Amino acid sequence: MSGHVADYIIVGQGIAGSMLALELASLGRSVVVFDDSHRLSGACLAAAGVLNPVTGKRLVRSPLAREALPFAAQRYAALEALLGAKFFHRRRILALTVSPEQGRELGERLGDPSYADFLSGPNPPGFFSSRNFRDEFGSFFINRSAWVEPPVLMEALEKYFENSGILIRQYFDARALKGVSGGVDYCGLTARAAIFCGGFIDARNPFFKWLNFRPAKGEILSLELQDKDFPDDIVHKTKWIMRSPGGFLRMGSTWDRACLDSLPTAEARRELLGWLGKFFVNPKLVAGDVLCHTAAVRPCTATTRPFVGFHPLDERIAIFNGFGSKGFALSPYFARMFAEHITLGKPLDPICDIRRTKCARVSFGSSKNAEGVL
């Protein structure tokens, strides 16, 4: 590795690191990307990959929905040509109303012109019962939503970075990072800065332990598809279920903030299989055996805002992280913003800028300093 020079070292080839690497390269900066083949964190592989503009029981439109989601959709569509792979699908969300309260909330949203592009309905209770859906409180559609197939996209990105000669399949040990004049040195590889994009692993990053991560584990099942007429829509009722082009169903997901590992659990499997009865009148007509069960940890933050920016006390290290349950939806937009901040000096949106948080001092490589060492 000795002697290599790049403008930026990116640590983590999840969706966040990948999007940032592409944006920096498109603005003429050279990057090298370290990744341990998703061993430390596989959130980018386990994710559903849904881009949903209206979320939660109260059907709140994400403040970024108007900008970030169309941006992501346009980026993914363009990436299909660059990467030579098909992973982006425009799909509606068929939302089965969960309660009379949500039905009332929906009524209010439907009367609000700022939701007109995003919601349509309501469909009365029983409208989809002939399709086996349990829609006892009615249903509605969320429009302008889309779906990215995470495993296909991540594999295509990995190949692309590998063919470009910029992917280093190695664990990056932050303790070995040295500050040098004008930049950093990692085992002989020098760069202007190291940018950490390691997902929830960065909650323990020696340089960024002062950021308030609140990671949450989530689990997903793949199931045999019995109903060949299952719609292309992503079906949502607190949890979601959808058909995959591979001819099976994917459903998820669970939330667990106590156990932060990537091991599938019997408890989550029970919870998800139990939920089939809330989606369908007769689940057996739709879903068969479990084909696959995955788990991973979302890099959520206490404020639900991403963490983006250079360390306030040392511009040789930076972070691009904290995308929580929306990494596929949000990271393309923020990657562009951060890349333009880095290369053109454009300001970061305060919504994501880590300078809003009180920070700890930087200490490269010292084993004695708790702030500088894992």
Ligand SMILES: Cc1cc2nc3c(=O)[nH]c(=O)nc-3n(C[C@H](O)[C@H](O)[C@H](O)COP(=O)(O)OP(=O)(O)OC[C@H]3O[C@@H](n4cnc5c(N)ncnc54)[C@H](O)[C@@H]3O)c2cc1C
């Ligand atoms: C069950 C579930 C469902 C989800 N559904 C959706 C969804 O529908 N829509 C959506 O937008 N988002 C969804 N997400 C969230 C999304 O997966 C995350 O927001 C996203 O993956 C975060 O991306 P990331 O690149 O920051 O982290 P990660 O995807 O975790 O990637 C980080 C990478 O860095 C590597 N790494 C870390 N440290 C080092 C190191 N020191 N050296 C080398 N490599 C390192 C890791 O191994 C990994 O490969 C879901 C997540 C889960 C778990």
